[in-house]
Amino acid sequence: MKPTVVVYNRLYEEALEYIRASCEVVYFTNYKENMPEFEKALKEADGLIGTRLKVDEALLDQAPHLKVIANKSVGYDNLDIPLIKKRGILAANTPGVLDDTVADTIVALMLAAARRVPELDQFVKTGGWTEKGFKDHQFGLDVHHKTLGIIGMGGIGSTLAKRARFGFDMNILYHNRSRNKQAENTYDAVYCQMDELLERSDFVCVMTPLTPETKGLIGKKEFSQMKETAVFINASRGAVVDETALIEALQSNRIWAAGLDVFEQEPVERDNPLLSMPNVVTLPHIGSATEETRKKMAMLAAENVVAGVTGRELKTPIF
Numbered sequence: 001m002k003p004t005v006v007v008y009n010r011l012y013e014e015a016l017e018y019i020r021a022s023c024e025v026v027y028f029t030n031y032k033e034n035m036p037e038f039e040k041a042l043k044e045a046d047g048l049i050g051t052r053l054k055v056d057e058a059l060l061d062q063a064p065h066l067k068v069i070a071n072k073s074v075g076y077d078n079l080d081i082p083l084i085k086k087r088g089i090l091a092a093n094t095p096g097v098l099d100d101t102v103a104d105t106i107v108a109l110m111l112a113a114a115r116r117v118p119e120l121d122q123f124v125k126t127g128g129w130t131e132k133g134f135k136d137h138q139f140g141l142d143v144h145h146k147t148l149g150i151i152g153m154g155g156i157g158s159t160l161a162k163r164a165r166f167g168f169d170m171n172i173l174y175h176n177r178s179r180n181k182q183a184e185n186t187y188d189a190v191y192c193q194m195d196e197l198l199e200r201s202d203f204v205c206v207m208t209p210l211t212p213e214t215k216g217l218i219g220k221k222e223f224s225q226m227k228e229t230a231v232f233i234n235a236s237r238g239a240v241v242d243e244t245a246l247i248e249a250l251q252s253n254r255i256w257a258a259g260l261d262v263f264e265q266e267p268v269e270r271d272n273p274l275l276s277m278p279n280v281v282t283l284p285h286i287g288s289a290t291e292e293t294r295k296k297m298a299m300l301a302a303e304n305v306v307a308g309v310t311g312r313e314l315k316t317p318i319f
């Protein structure tokens, strides 16, 4: 009998075909719209593939045959890893294939926030650009030759460092659990403690995964240590930042601007004060969202799930 794989959100046809070649597929383009069927499918599932489903004790209790969970994302804060391990289930994510695309998104946020691209785009489109011209107070900040502080120097962090160093002649500071010699040797990245990084950086970019240790990592104290001209970028997970502290730091001009791909609550609430600040550039959590990269992520996740249900080694295991 073929193993059963539950696909719990939209997946590219190529990846679905790959799984179907060796497995029975139960496909939900949006599991939330069909919870009774989804729960029924879990009872038979050997493999589970998708993005952002909270996998906790309650869910695992409904999936007694589960052998592997393949996240179609690099982040895996949706998974209770200690519990998954304890139950002898395998888990995989999709590192590497999205590094360039996410680094591009971060550069876009840095440039957009520093050079006030969305604000000035609106200025032009709403008829503000007249013969009277453009005011000094609409000027932005340079990105080139500035100091970029990267908190979390993994694959995406070092891909960003490469762009910043060679594309924009930036100086790179970083803070990480362990030293990243490759980034130090190749991009002249300088390891430093958080305090020093926050005080010296013109751009502060958070790239840490969300874990119990990194939840609320950047709060009131950290914003108070940044330069008044600092541009803060978050493309990791909203909960790594204390959003109330971020709002206060922006409202009181403690920092200059922010570029955000992620929020504490997603989709972001319509009345979130961040949405009405002209110096905040927002994106709807689309760091890796290009056609090419999302296809690669889907294929890698599909390869992981098939490997897991057929007793082969996962390509990119989490543990």
Ligand code: GLV
Pocket (backbone or CB within 6 Å): 072, 073, 074, 075, 076, 098, 236, 287, 288
């Ligand atoms: C996106 O946020 C990811 O973790 O891949």
